[in-house]
Amino acid sequence: MKLRENGVWGVFGVLIGSLLCAASAWAETRTIQDEIGTVTLTGTPTRIVALEFSFVDAMAAIGVAPLGIADDGKPERLIPAVKAVVPNWHSVGSRYQPSLEAIAELKPDLIIADLERHSTIYQDLKRIAPTLILKSRGETYEENLAAVLTLAKAINKTEEMEVRLRQHRETMAAYKAMIDSQETVQFAVVSDRGMWMHGPASYAGGVLDLLNVKSPIPDQTGQAYLPTSLEQLLAANPDWLLIGRYADQTPLEEWQSSPMYSLLRAVKHDRVIEVSPGLWSLSRGMLAAEGMAENITQLMNGQR
Structure with missing residues (x-):
C-alpha cells in the first residue's frame, strides 16, 4: 500500500514548522527597560527568584511559580490565592536583606528585585544572574499594573499577562458596581x-x-x-x-x-x-x- 505523498509531506511540514516556531520562541532575545537600566534575556526563564511579594503575586496571576522567594522566613505571608499556584519554593531570606548565597545556590536564570530595597546590592545580584529592577515598595496600584507588563516581557509571558490584566479590570469593575x-x-x-x-x-x-x-x-x-x-x-x-x-x-x-x-x-x-x-x-x-x-x-x- 502506497501512502499519498502529499499527505505525508504535508504532515511532516507542519511538524517541522511547529518545531521551528517553538525553537524560535525559546531562542528569542529581548532587551527590557527597567527602573535602573536594561536587561537582556534569551528564551523563557524557568528558574526565577523574586525578592518581593508583589512579583510573586504577578507571576502567580498567570500561573507561573518562582523557584525562590524572599519570604522573610514567614511562608504564611503568601496569600492563599498565590499559594494555590506556588505551593513550594525555596526561601532566600528577608526582603530587606536577602541572602546572596541562598540565591546563588538556586542557579537562577532571572532575579526580580525591588528598586527601593535592592538597589544597593544590584551589582551583586547581576553577578549571579540577569536582574530586573522594578518598583514594588511604595508603588501605587496603577504603577503596579504598568510594572507587571515589564515583568511579563522578562518572563516571556506578555500575551498571557495582557489577557489577565483585561480580566482583572473586568473583575474590579464588577466589584465596584456592587458598592454603593x-x-x-x-x-x-x-x-x-x-x-x-x-x-x-x-x-x-x-x-x-x-x-x-x-x-x-x-x-x-x-x-x-x-x-x-x-x-x-x-x-x-x-x-x-x-x-x-x-x-x-x-x-x-x-x-x-x-x-x-x-x-x-x-x-x-x-x-x-x-x-x-x-x-x-x-x-x-x-x-x-x-x-x-x-x-x-x-x-x-x-x-x-
Whole structure:
C-alpha cells in the first residue's frame, strides 16, 4: 500500500514548522527597560527568584511559580490565592536583606528585585544572574499594573499577562458596581513599633479609590505610609477602620483604654475590623487587589 505523498509531506511540514516556531520562541532575545537600566534575556526563564511579594503575586496571576522567594522566613505571608499556584519554593531570606548565597545556590536564570530595597546590592545580584529592577515598595496600584507588563516581557509571558490584566479590570469593575456607600474606609498596619495608615497614594489606597470608596484623610498626600498617633487617627476618624496586625501587642491595645479611642466612629459602630496584612499590605498585586475588593464588598453589604 502506497501512502499519498502529499499527505505525508504535508504532515511532516507542519511538524517541522511547529518545531521551528517553538525553537524560535525559546531562542528569542529581548532587551527590557527597567527602573535602573536594561536587561537582556534569551528564551523563557524557568528558574526565577523574586525578592518581593508583589512579583510573586504577578507571576502567580498567570500561573507561573518562582523557584525562590524572599519570604522573610514567614511562608504564611503568601496569600492563599498565590499559594494555590506556588505551593513550594525555596526561601532566600528577608526582603530587606536577602541572602546572596541562598540565591546563588538556586542557579537562577532571572532575579526580580525591588528598586527601593535592592538597589544597593544590584551589582551583586547581576553577578549571579540577569536582574530586573522594578518598583514594588511604595508603588501605587496603577504603577503596579504598568510594572507587571515589564515583568511579563522578562518572563516571556506578555500575551498571557495582557489577557489577565483585561480580566482583572473586568473583575474590579464588577466589584465596584456592587458598592454603593459614602462611608469612609481606612486601612492601617500595626506592629509593636506603631501604627501606619496607608494613604491614598499607597497600593491599598489606590484599590479603594478604584472601587470609589472614600478616604477619610483630610489632606491628600503623596506619602504612601503615614506614621499615626491616636490623635491623628481621631483626626481622620474613618467610618471603617481595617487593621493589618503584625504583632499581638501594639499601641492599639494601649489606645483602647483612652477616652479618645471611644470617640472614633469606627469604634462606636463596631467597625474596627482585622484583615490579613498579607492581603492588604504585602502581596500588592492583582490577586491581592481582587481579594481586597471582595473583602470591602462583603463589609459594605453587611457580611463579615
